[in-house]
Amino acid sequence: MVGTEAKLKERIKELTCLYEVTSIIVNSDYDQLQTSLEAIIYCLKRAWQFDDDTEVFLQNGDFHIETNGFNQDLFLIKSNIRVFNKSDGCIQVGYPKDKYRPSDFLEEEKKLLENVALAVGNLLERKQVHDSEAAIKRQVERADRLHILGEITAGIAHELNTPLANILGFTELLKERMSDPNGIRDLEKIVDNAIFSREVVKKLMFFACEMPQQMKSVSLIPVAENVLKLLGPSLQSKNIKLTKAFSDTTIKLRADTVQLTQVLFNLIMNAIYFSPEAGSIDISIDGLGKMAQIRISDEGTGIAPKIGDKVFEPFFTTRPVGEGSGLGLSVVHGIISSHKGAISHGPNLPKGTIFTVDFPKL
Template sequence: MNTAEDKLRERVKELTCLYEVTSIIVNSDYDQLDASLEAIAYCLKRAWQFENVTEVFLKTGDFHVQTDDYKHDMVTLVSKIKVFNKVEGEVMVGYPSNKYTLDDFLVEEQTLLNNVALDIGNLIERKQIRDSEAITRRKMERTDRLHILGEITAGIAHELNTPLANILGFAELLTDKITDKETVRDLEKIMDSAIFSREIVKKLMFFACEMPQEMKRVQLIPIVTSVIKLLEPSLRSKNLKLTKAFDNENIELRVDTVQLTQVLFNLIMNAIYYSPKGSTITVHVLETESHISIEISDEGNGIPQELEDKVFEPFFTTKPIGEGSGLGLSVVHGIITSHKGKIEHKSNTPKGTIFTVDFPKL
């Protein structure tokens, strides 16, 4: 490239590329980032001196695009893509190695590549910020919704307690006075239904954090081991393997023992229910400086994305009618919240679900 006209033409191509890349990024759809990165790759291809043989390879995180004839043995210019000052990928522009060398690239082309890599990094940063804000917003909305549901269910539970106690009490009185066997059987059905309803009310009060607690410091691992031993028949019936991993055998936690047992029982029982026969359930207890975490993972089908925000709502269940009241996880959520902890779920790898319970060290 000897003439001023040639040099000017290259500068125009570089400026045009920067303008097009900026336009792509400004109008980028964060949900279809592959399309934006592919468009950027072809912009770069047109900006190089020998554009007819130029090929581009671009990779960052889970995204990967390349132009049609890119080969890994090409002679290339490379620029790293940084996201929040951490290298998360690279963009390479290459010529066929049988005809070109590094000396055939222009100094200005490396500068252009560096600027484009910087722009791509900024685009990925904005996508991650947006995704993080969306996750935070969903968590806040779910917390608000559960708080409102807690207040409603607490009111309902209190209103139902008195009439249920009356039904049960008067049915018991009538049972003592009546000798007709059929009538007694009918009264026993009434009492069984009242007792079942009372248990539902108790679970509602657990969800709404209305049950009295007896908080004391306890050894965590014996409680976990006791619950697992209690569930051994259910594990054997599905030929499930349960593996345990404890960071420390002497972890202490300030909790209500009965409520913690209920949390562990519900979560492990759920894992058993949704696990295919012959699979593995893992219970992992971790300890950090500020928290104690209990992870319970299974290898089931996992939680569909459209249901992720509903799993802790009362009366929501994916089990068939008659196999679940939909209060198990809502009760667990209420108990953990009352202990100033938190519960989250995420996908297991390669399949299944991991429920993580975090308790603060108090």
């Protein structure tokens, strides 16, 4: 009778564990999955026959959780966690070797472990689906915003072009009639500011895809070298060390030379701006199969995770007021997309940022 009662007690513990694990999974917050998985391993600990001595370990690509006394010097049973039919971690349950034998594990406990590992795998699958859906939703919302903004921007750019041309034209006429040196100097300031405004309009039109492209075969390395030559004084003024690594000098792209130059100029200029005095900038160009990859890394302050998705949005800038329009990276993103390429950024450990640009090779 005692044996039957003990077995019944163990089955109740196992069923209770399954019920608790199911409840935890149903109520899981995908943003706080660590908490849910910790609760699951302690449910498993309580479900084992000798629960006071039981230790549990759960490992997944993103998580590493264990009970306080877990170590590898235990008799262990293990069940793999499968996510989308691929092994992605495991759950292990163990007893101390000085008190127990492998035979002390019950067959029902092994089945329980398999069921819990299956449930955890399902939870991780749902999290991945949830994250993918959220990412797709953000991309769609961003695409909608950019489309609407592109239409508005194109209209604004066209409206501004005519008055800016008039300002420049009439100012030049006034300069011809003006004899006062101070007046001429003031008119030159008007010209300079009108030209600056016209450049902003050009950037708006690039962003709105209103500038016609002249696509042709372009050698990538010479374009990069020309940009670096143009930016030589800026590099020298901050005493920045430049490291180049061009593994393939024969890379050709189908591209608009002016727009390709603008992409490289903006990205390298950004790296210079955010780099500290006597910092280092690394530029590499590699041929990777059908793609050409450009990597530009700096040792600046880096991009905070909370603004990582915003850096390519128009009019977003981390520069002080008056030092940037917030159009540089959005224009770069638009140009690269129109060339069927891709751009991304990541941390340059221990500090700084790496921008990676991929273009299809010709």
